[in-house]
Amino acid sequence: MLCEHQHYGGSKGAPLRTIKIKRWKRGGWEETLDEVAEEGLLVLYISPGSKITFVCTPKDIKEMVFGYLLAQGFIRSPDEVQEYREEWDFSVGFPGEVVRVEVRLREEVHLPKIETIWSACAGERLELRGLSPFCPQPLFSPRDLLSLPTKISDHVQGFRRTGAYHYAFLFDANLNLVAVGEDIGRHNAADKAIGKAFLCGIPLRESILFTTGRITTEIAAKAVHAGIPLLVSQGAALLGAVHLARKYNLGLVGFLRGQRFNLYCGEAWFKT
Known part of the structure; x- marks a missing residue:
């Protein structure tokens, strides 16, 4: 069951504005309406x-x-x-x-x-405060990871309508989707998903953080700080994230698409 912490204020759904635009199509201009994401x-x-x-x-x-x-x-x-x-x-x-x-x-x-x-990057300050590396144990199978994209298709409507949003999804040890973060910034989306689970008291020590954006060093650091052992993306992992993952035994997976993915670190998290 999705964790939706009962807190109200501001916009309930992803804030969109409908504006008039001109679109070049089939060799000419046409006036139309378009939905754009609000900052x-x-x-x-x-x-x-x-x-x-x-x-x-x-x-x-x-x-x-x-x-x-x-x-x-x-x-x-x-x-x-x-x-x-x-x-x-x-x-x-x-x-x-x-x-x-x-x-x-x-x-x-x-x-x-x-x-x-800014929305595109959550800053360059990285301080991993006295953290110890994870102690890996086999929690998930490769087949478990391949099933994740089918579990999120109903939760990315804002992207389908505007192309503007990043998403972060938290899955528990049983592959239940427990929290969704949606934002114009991939780091903000991760914070929102983590915060929802955190405020609902959901344990993160056997969870997966699945992000639609590329994996930066800072997102990897967020996973380590939050105690999330496996970080997964449909996109690429940057070199700094790989170095950090290897230092802290964080499971790091990129290019999860179709029936394949790249494992940069953390083979010990997978069942044989």
Whole structure:
């Protein structure tokens, strides 16, 4: 069963705007309507003084914040967030919704005073805080992985309509789809999926994170911080992600398409 943490505010579905455009087709112009994905701003204040601005899809904001904090290694449990305040602002000139969130953590974290994280990349700061490598055990078979794309087809309607969204899917040890993250940024989508499972109390130690975007070093680091042993993509894995996966025994799979995939690291996670 999908985990949908009961939190409301902002847009319920993926925010789309219908606009007039002109399309070149069959040698001439035609006027038509098109659906485009909306960008929003999340301004996250982490007391006592850090400010991070994300360009993101304005939905599942609380889940994204908690997923980000877990996946960056700032917290290990939801109750380490001692205060959470969220305020939506529709009066700002940005062409989309703006939400301001303030959190106070049990332990202070030291971040740059101001940082902006755009939708395409979640920043370059990577600090894996005192983490030990995974101890691999055979959890999944190759056939299990090949079945994953058939389980997500009903959850990518926003991409089919606009071509604008990335998705992240979390599967449990029984290959049940337990959380979906949808965003214009692949890192944000991963944070949302992780945050939904985290807030619902779903164990991540025997889970699979399946992303539609390429696997960057930072997404691999998010999986390690969150305790997710297997990271899978339909696209490529970048070299930094491979190095990090091999250092921490993270299972890393790319180009999961049809009846094949590439395994960059983590053969011990697979049943023979």
